[in-house]
Amino acid sequence: MSEDETALSERDEIEMLLPWYVGGTLDAIDRDRVERYLAHHPEVHRQLELIREERHATILANEALPTPPAGAVERLMASLPMRRPDLLARLLASEGYRSIADFFSQPTPRAVRYAAYAAACLLLVQSLAITALLLEGNGGGYQTAAGKDGGEGLSFFVAFTDTASTADLTRLLQDFDARIIDGPKPGGIYRVKVRSSDRSPAAAAALQRRLAERRDIVRLALPAKE
Amino acid sequence: MNEKAHDAQLMARIAAQDQAALRGLYARHQARVFRFLLRLVRQEAIAEELTNEVFLEAWRNAGRFEGKASTATWLLSIAHHRAVSVLRRRREESWNEEEAAEIADAKDTPEVELQKTDKAAILRRCLEQLSPEHREVIDLVYYHEMSIGAVSSIVGIPESTVKTRMFYARKRMSELLKTAGVDRGWP
Numbered sequence: 001m002s003e004d005e006t007a008l009s010e011r012d013e014i015e016m017l018l019p020w021y022v023g024g025t026l027d028a029i030d031r032d033r034v035e036r037y038l039a040h041h042p043e044v045h046r047q048l049e050l051i052r053e054e055r056h057a058t059i060l061a062n063e064a065l066p067t068p069p070a071g072a073v074e075r076l077m078a079s080l081p082m083r084r085p086d087l088l089a090r091l092l093a094s095e096g097y098r099s100i101a102d103f104f105s106q107p108t109p110r111a112v113r114y115a116a117y118a119a120a121c122l123l124l125v126q127s128l129a130i131t132a133l134l135l136e137g138n139g140g141g142y143q144t145a146a147g148k149d150g151g152e153g154l155s156f157f158v159a160f161t162d163t164a165s166t167a168d169l170t171r172l173l174q175d176f177d178a179r180i181i182d183g184p185k186p187g188g189i190y191r192v193k194v195r196s197s198d199r200s201p202a203a204a205a206a207l208q209r210r211l212a213e214r215r216d217i218v219r220l221a222l223p224a225k226e
Numbered sequence: 227m228n229e230k231a232h233d234a235q236l237m238a239r240i241a242a243q244d245q246a247a248l249r250g251l252y253a254r255h256q257a258r259v260f261r262f263l264l265r266l267v268r269q270e271a272i273a274e275e276l277t278n279e280v281f282l283e284a285w286r287n288a289g290r291f292e293g294k295a296s297t298a299t300w301l302l303s304i305a306h307h308r309a310v311s312v313l314r315r316r317r318e319e320s321w322n323e324e325e326a327a328e329i330a331d332a333k334d335t336p337e338v339e340l341q342k343t344d345k346a347a348i349l350r351r352c353l354e355q356l357s358p359e360h361r362e363v364i365d366l367v368y369y370h371e372m373s374i375g376a377v378s379s380i381v382g383i384p385e386s387t388v389k390t391r392m393f394y395a396r397k398r399m400s401e402l403l404k405t406a407g408v409d410r411g412w413p
Binding site for chain 1: 349411
């Protein structure tokens, strides 16, 4: 008789239900059926004893097994793919942004005066920058914006931990002389460029390792193509 | 709050990406899932890795959990499929009963020889000699206390096959016991 064969004697059918009867997990209809059969066939009670023995041995065998090692849950939590809030949303929620927003939303005479000074300074800086560019332009050649501000560097795909604050991210970027140049991508991954004159594979591997060591902030760090 | 309601609440919170709820679910079911997997794959490192995969899948798919089956049944169903994939990949342990028995028989040590005199120990040893397929159904019914319907859902076989598989697992165990010198008079 194969496991899928269904032509069974009543006794076979009852015997098949006994493990669940002993475990108390049989539905009411089958339980009544088993009890009726047992009432008229006392010899089947011997089966119940055998099942209790098997059950006891199985429980002991399982209870003797270990549970997951300490730290397993932390490894699980560290590997969670997070639907992270957008970095921009976190920055907008930061204290620094709120101060700036308050500055413009509730202008005071002093605030207006500061704004005027700031605007004047900005105009001055802009005119100086334009002058410098014109002078440089005379020297010939042109350079892309990326080449100008940190084109020399190594790119990484970085995902941050859920507990990392905006201040943590800022500190990390400062520590590595890095900036976020793209993201977030699916999975909360950002493209980060780390300024480095050494662009060798060894330097990339060392930087990746250093990033990965910041486990409180960095969940994932992988090298990205330039 | 009963166990099922507590689990259902945890699953709803996990669906909303609540990490504390996942920790709660892990604390409640980790031993059950890990032991179920360990009995099948027989290597702690692999069982731990698979346990994490089970809870990761729970994290990803908690929103799809409808609560028709219990959370334990749902987790063990994921665990079953992960373990079967590993066993198929490894091809170290066949789903063939005779081969499994031969592997186990080759492991006799002085300690095992001593245990042969103890009936309970012989029973446990015979359990180890069952094929993974038979050991799984016995564990699910006796240790995890799963109903016929729950076993059917976890293993992915019809309820009639669950009953016959359990029946044959028990018969096989009786045969192994008889070979070990314990005649139970059944079958």
